[in-house]
């Protein structure tokens with residue numbers, strides 16, 4: 001199946017998996033598990049804004065750092081600039097936070113509240129260079145919208 005079709009299905013699956021549930025940790029954990037297993041990524045998870053920091057949320061993959069400051073690393077940049085950040089080669093990204101030395105490329109997509117403020121991010125790492133492109137960005141932003149609608153972040 002091509003990437004567009006895989007994502008089209010994934011968006012629907014994420015929505016049906018988390019709709020009707022009211023436990024945010026459980027919803028995010030299941031969303032991470034489904035995305036991780038479907039796409040075969042290295043690390044798939046969430047950081048959530050708390051006490052003016054991004055703090056580790058539900059994820060799948062190797063252990064990760066607990067806290068990221070605003071503007072730091074790929075996640076902190078996506079938060080600070082309120083935009084999706086795609087990194088082809090993490091070694092070329094100034095200030096990249098290496099939770100795992102195996103990670104080579106990364107995409108981070110912000111999650112918003114009703115007012116448009118960033119309340120967290122979806123963070124995905126790959127063991128390969130340049131895994132993510134504008135197709136991934138567009139579909140992961142769709143998944144972010146589903147999560148914003150269905151999860152009390």
Ligand code: SME
Pocket residue numbers: 043064065068072073074075076095096097098099100103106123125
């Ligand atoms: N590499 C991220 C930190 C989180 S880990 O990838 C799970 C960053 O630079 O923000």
